[in-house]
Amino acid sequence: MQLLMKVVAFEEFGAAGNLQLADRPMPTCGPDDVLIKTAAVSVNPVDVKTRQGEALASQLEHALPLVLGWDIAGKVVAVGRNVQNLSEGDDVFGMILFPKPPNGYAQYVAAPADELALIPAGVSYDAAAASTLAALTAWQAFTHFGELKAGDRVLIHAASGGVGHFAVQMAKHLGAHVIATSSSKNKAFVESLGADEHIDYKAVKFDDETGDIDFCLETQGGPQFQRSVSVMRNGGTIINLPWD
Numbered sequence: 001m002q003l004l005m006k007v008v009a010f011e012e013f014g015a016a017g018n019l020q021l022a023d024r025p026m027p028t029c030g031p032d033d034v035l036i037k038t039a040a041v042s043v044n045p046v047d048v049k050t051r052q053g054e055a056l057a058s059q060l061e062h063a064l065p066l067v068l069g070w071d072i073a074g075k076v077v078a079v080g081r082n083v084q085n086l087s088e089g090d091d092v093f094g095m096i097l098f099p100k101p102p103n104g105y106a107q108y109v110a111a112p113a114d115e116l117a118l119i120p121a122g123v124s125y126d127a128a129a130a131s132t133l134a135a136l137t138a139w140q141a142f143t144h145f146g147e148l149k150a151g152d153r154v155l156i157h158a159a160s161g162g163v164g165h166f167a168v169q170m171a172k173h174l175g176a177h178v179i180a181t182s183s184s185k186n187k188a189f190v191e192s193l194g195a196d197e198h199i200d201y202k203a204v205k206f207d208d209e210t211g212d213i214d215f216c217l218e219t220q221g222g223p224q225f226q227r228s229v230s231v232m233r234n235g236g237t238i239i240n241l242p243w244d
């Protein structure tokens with residue numbers, strides 16, 4: 001008898017209303033995989049844009065009906081024979097199988113063990129699932145695609161957002177002077193993360209308020225990207241995040 005589980009799938013790209021509860025066979029655990037009982041899934045912009053027919057949609061069309069959900073957290077319930085680093089009962093999180101179909105919007109998901117990490121003590125499943133792609137994006141921007149150095153003046157746009165709130169904390173950890181933009185309603189939150197200066201992008205033009213920036217994490221694209229260029233010092237680095 002085949003065991004079934006519940007998933008959230010869609011047969012056509014489009015609005016959120018296309019997401020439907022469906023039955024799928026329970027995944028099997030390959031030799032390098034673990035089987036996870038899913039506890040939390042993070043829905044970030046790449047999920048939304050792909051579901052709408054953008055981002056990775058053209059690469060994944062062949063796999064319709066699709067089950068998205070790259071950012072997951074849960075408990076390991078079975079371990080493949082080659083897996084050394086994880087055991088049954090471990091609480092794990094990770095960004096799995098990107099950019100292949102992840103099948104994370106599901107009661108159970110199989111994923112390569114080397115794409116998962118143990119959830120630190122005291123961190124919830126929800127927080128762990130939300131700390132994968134968003135945190136990785138900020139970290140890669142500062143340490144892989146760019147090189148943020150101690151003492152740099154860094155401008156972080158959308159500092160209250162998914163990527164931005166990690167970026168503020170990471171930039172402080174790396175010793176930078178952080179200038180952060182958000183709405184006034186999020187000023188206290190952004191400052192609590194360590195921002196040295198705050199700019200309310202709705203009340204003032206950030207390019208009138210700051211300059212001599214060594215590193216900018218740009219989140220909006222278009223005209224804001226051009227305005228961000230105008231506040232850079234010569235030789236500075238801008239990382240542009242929008243997926244257009």
Ligand SMILES: NC(=O)c1ccc[n+]([C@@H]2O[C@H](COP(=O)([O-])OP(=O)(O)OC[C@H]3O[C@@H](n4cnc5c(N)ncnc54)[C@H](OP(=O)(O)O)[C@@H]3O)[C@@H](O)[C@H]2O)c1
Nearest residue numbers: 044045133134137158160161162163182183186201241242
């Ligand atoms: N999340 C990810 O994992 C991820 C990965 C790769 C790339 N990206 C890209 O990174 C960008 C940000 O994504 P996100 O997930 O961090 O977004 P998000 O969580 O949706 O953040 C949106 C925040 O942006 C702020 N905002 C809106 N317009 C702004 C402006 N003109 N200036 C400054 N802040 C503004 C708003 O802050 P207030 O509420 O304070 O006004 C809003 O809360 C997007 O282009 C996304 O495609 C995201």
